[in-house]
Amino acid sequence: MEDCLFCKIVKGEINSTKIYEDDFVYAFADIAPQAPFHAVIVPKEHIKSADEINAENSFLVAKIFEAVAIIAKENNLEKGYRVVNNCGEEGGQTVGHLHFHLLARRNLQWPPG
Ligand code: 5GP
Numbered sequence: 001m002e003d004c005l006f007c008k009i010v011k012g013e014i015n016s017t018k019i020y021e022d023d024f025v026y027a028f029a030d031i032a033p034q035a036p037f038h039a040v041i042v043p044k045e046h047i048k049s050a051d052e053i054n055a056e057n058s059f060l061v062a063k064i065f066e067a068v069a070i071i072a073k074e075n076n077l078e079k080g081y082r083v084v085n086n087c088g089e090e091g092g093q094t095v096g097h098l099h100f101h102l103l104a105r106r107n108l109q110w111p112p113g
């Protein structure tokens with residue numbers, strides 16, 4: 001999608017630090033990390049938010065969670081991690097392309113606030 005920041009990152013039009021890539025998924029280091037390890041994992045296909053997941057595209061969410069397990073193993077996150085999706089304005093979503101944050105290497109509090 002034109003004018004989508006994460007579509008541009010997927011296409012390489014905006015530089016990012018790649019953490020993982022396959023045919024469906026791209027993961028990169030967050031520019032403003034909220035934990036010592038902070039990956040942003042996106043489907044290569046543009047989906048606006050979790051609110052737009054449906055029977056046709058939900059396999060991409062499964063692909064993202066397959067990537068989570070691979071990224072965790074490759075980066076020795078055996079002590080644990082958190083996967084977060086922010087959806088919509090009150091959910092804290094600032095980029096309108098579905099993405100999951102993978103946060104690790106610090107003690108993550110619950111509830112998150
Ligand atoms: P959201 O707030 O929508 O859940 O998450 C968007 C995330 O994208 C934020 O954590 C923000 O730091 C990250 N981000 C925004 N712009 C860029 C960018 O240009 N490059 C990278 N690597 N991350 C970005």
Ligand code: ZN
Binds near residue numbers: 004
């Ligand atoms: Zn997009």
